[in-house]
Amino acid sequence: MSVLAALLRKELRLELRxxxxxxxxxxxxxxxxxxxxxxxxxxxxxxxxxxxxxxVTLLFAGMLGLNRLYVADEEQGGFxxxxxxxxxxxWLFVAKAIALFAYLVALEIVMVPAFALLLLExxxxxxxxxxxxxxxxxxxxxxxxxxxxxxxAVRTRARDLLGPLIALPLLVPVVIAAAGLLExxxxxxxxxxxDAKWLAILGLYDLVFGLLSVAVFDPLLxx
Amino acid sequence: MYGKGLRGLSVxxxxxxxxxxxxxxxxxxxxxxxxxxxxxxxxxxxxxxVALAGFIVAGLLAIQHLxxxxxxxxxxxxxxxxxxxxxxVAVLVTGAIWAKTSWGVWWLWDEPTLVSxxxxxxxxxxYTPMRFAIEDRERQARYASVFxxxxxxxxxxxxGAVRAQPQEVHPQTFGSGELPGSMWxxxxxxxxxxxxxxxxxxxxxxxxxxxRGRLRSLRRQLLDDAPVQRRSAAPII
Numbered sequence: 001m002s003v004l005a006a007l008l009r010k011e012l013r014l015e016l017r018x019x020x021x022x023x024x025x026x027x028x029x030x031x032x033x034x035x036x037x038x039x040x041x042x043x044x045x046x047x048x049x050x051x052x053x054x055x056v057t058l059l060f061a062g063m064l065g066l067n068r069l070y071v072a073d074e075e076q077g078g079f080x081x082x083x084x085x086x087x088x089x090x091w092l093f094v095a096k097a098i099a100l101f102a103y104l105v106a107l108e109i110v111m112v113p114a115f116a117l118l119l120l121e122x123x124x125x126x127x128x129x130x131x132x133x134x135x136x137x138x139x140x141x142x143x144x145x146x147x148x149x150x151x152x153a154v155r156t157r158a159r160d161l162l163g164p165l166i167a168l169p170l171l172v173p174v175v176i177a178a179a180g181l182l183e184x185x186x187x188x189x190x191x192x193x194x195d196a197k198w199l200a201i202l203g204l205y206d207l208v209f210g211l212l213s214v215a216v217f218d219p220l221l222x223x
Numbered sequence: 224m225y226g227k228g229l230r231g232l233s234v235x236x237x238x239x240x241x242x243x244x245x246x247x248x249x250x251x252x253x254x255x256x257x258x259x260x261x262x263x264x265x266x267x268x269x270x271x272x273v274a275l276a277g278f279i280v281a282g283l284l285a286i287q288h289l290x291x292x293x294x295x296x297x298x299x300x301x302x303x304x305x306x307x308x309x310x311x312v313a314v315l316v317t318g319a320i321w322a323k324t325s326w327g328v329w330w331l332w333d334e335p336t337l338v339s340x341x342x343x344x345x346x347x348x349x350y351t352p353m354r355f356a357i358e359d360r361e362r363q364a365r366y367a368s369v370f371x372x373x374x375x376x377x378x379x380x381x382x383g384a385v386r387a388q389p390q391e392v393h394p395q396t397f398g399s400g401e402l403p404g405s406m407w408x409x410x411x412x413x414x415x416x417x418x419x420x421x422x423x424x425x426x427x428x429x430x431x432x433x434x435r436g437r438l439r440s441l442r443r444q445l446l447d448d449a450p451v452q453r454r455s456a457a458p459i460i
Binding site for chain 2: 152155156177208
């Protein structure tokens with residue numbers, strides 16, 4: 001557990017000192033909202049369109065985080081240092097996933113209010129607790145997949161291409177479930193409830209891929 | 224030496240597959256609703272089932288690779304994915320033809336079965352570029368196995384998640400209980416034929432790859448002129 005704490009401290013300190021990922025992700029998400037505004041030619045959105053825009057923006061901004069997640073370890077010897085330490089390698093996966101989860105939360109603190117301000121018609125207040133729950137489950141799914149795929153992609157030659165290319169199809173079930181859950185929450189004129197079926201799928205996805213990634217992460221770090 | 228038993232297997236595959244299509248064409252009754260175009264069912268569904276099963280089997284072979292670290296398991300996993308991808312193209316094409324004749328469009332986004340197959344296909348489409356982008360052979364094999372395991376687990380999850388949506392018009396093969404016995408029989412024969420085809424192709428590719436690797440090492444030993452190894456997505460034994 002102290003291993004995890006140490007790794008996590010290192011990740012967050014690195015991010016705080018270099019500010020490599022999170023500000024870029026925030027700026028990118030705002031730019032995507034502007035792009036959506038002009039591409040759709042809509043001043044406000046609600047319902048399924050709003051859910052789609054929110055999920056897609058989160059996904060694309062998150063891809064920046066995925067691409068940066070292991071770059072410092074690969075280029076500046078972080079992997080070597082970690083491999084020399086007598087600890088279980090799986091902790092690196094856990095730490096990376098939690099760190100990315102934290103980045104996504106930081107991103108959403110800016111992105112979601114900005115979305116409400118710029119595009120969303122009904123306002124966030126009508127279903128805030130449900131919205132936070134859905135976003136948390138979506139972040140968890142994204143962070144798990146990104147921490148696994150990022151570790152694969154960073155040591156290939158075409159890393160910036162391969163990461164999103166592998167991660168996007170894997171994340172499609174998350175997108176489907178998150179969009180299905182968000183649609184009634186962002187509906188104009190009163191939010192609908194959460195669909196238990198989609199909630200179960202999203203939770204199950206996080207659980208299965210979390211366990212699976214922990215099981216298969218070890219061989220990625222052998223040399 | 225590497226192709227032992229392949230001749231018999233090939234003959235058996237041809238006999239079963241041709242027989243299966245003959246049964247499908249002449250014995251199976253015409254569908255009351257769809258008529259003759261329903262016959263593509265006997266090609267499309269076995270193809271899809273065998274391709275998806277191939278992906279899952281590749282994941283199991285990859286587990287074996289990570290456990291034993293024998294390159295042969297990586298080769299097996301690679302070949303299974305490779306052939307499943309080729310069958311996957313056939314699934315998408317036959318499915319599109321069926322959709323056009325039956326629903327009047329080539330593609331239908333409302334259909335979870337179509338969409339989930341496409342997602343799985345796109346995911347496995349990145350397998351070869353990923354292998355190609357890793358130069359170190361040993362690492363390539365390890366990473367490919369991790370990919371194959373994660374993607375193999377993804378196949379049932381993706382189908383489960385997408386199937387939770389209400390089905391619109393894609394016919395459900397199983398569970399409807401309305402298929403007459405003669406259609407079931409024909410379908411099972413076709414499925415057996417397709418599985419045999421998969422296995423035969425799999426054996427052929429493995430035999431080719433092993434023979435080529437052996438030839439290369441012999442040349443290196445005896446003639447000392449082994450051609451320069453190009454970078455490749457395929458495992459080299």
